[in-house]
Amino acid sequence: MTQKPSPQKEAARFRRGVEEFNAGKFFEAHESWEVLWLAAAEPDKTFLQGITQVSAAFHHYTRKNHRGAQSLLKRGLRKLEQFPAGYQGVNLEKLRGELRGWLRAIAKGRDVPAAQQPHIEWE
Numbered sequence: 085m086t087q088k089p090s091p092q093k094e095a096a097r098f099r100r101g102v103e104e105f106n107a108g109k110f111f112e113a114h115e116s117w118e119v120l121w122l123a124a125a126e127p128d129k130t131f132l133q134g135i136t137q138v139s140a141a142f143h144h145y146t147r148k149n150h151r152g153a154q155s156l157l158k159r160g161l162r163k164l165e166q167f168p169a170g171y172q173g174v175n176l177e178k179l180r181g182e183l184r185g186w187l188r189a190i191a192k193g194r195d196v197p198a199a200q201q202p203h204i205e206w207e
Contacts, residue, residue, distance in 0.1 A: 094120055098172075101139070102206045110143035131171060134163025138183060142201065145190075154190045157183055175205035 089097065101116035114136055121132035137160030145153035161183045169177040182202040189196050 102204050106203050110139045114139040130163050134160045173207035
């Protein structure tokens with residue numbers, strides 16, 4: 085069983101994951117959030133799994149694995165759609181809109197420039 089970090093450590097690790105994600109360091113963000121996800125209880129567990137899957141999806145995308153990216157984006161978005169717009173201080177409505185746009189682009193075979201990577205707004 086994974087030991088749950090203190091609330092201060094959880095907040096710092098989550099913030100680090102957001103910063104990594106926003107810097108395009110998707111693998112690192114995935115690693116930061118995965119530690120929290122594995123130790124979390126519901127409903128945070130589902131939220132963290134969703135955001136971790138989204139990060140992993142973009143890691144796959146940067147490695148030109150568009151099929152893997154699309155699959156993980158769908159799964160992560162499905163989890164994130166279960167939560168209210170400002171869950172855990174994240175602007176989920178904006179993020180979900182960006183993720184839907186990415187899914188459409190990937191489905192059409194479009195290559196999206198790195199400058200258009202999603203950004204997580206967090207308080």
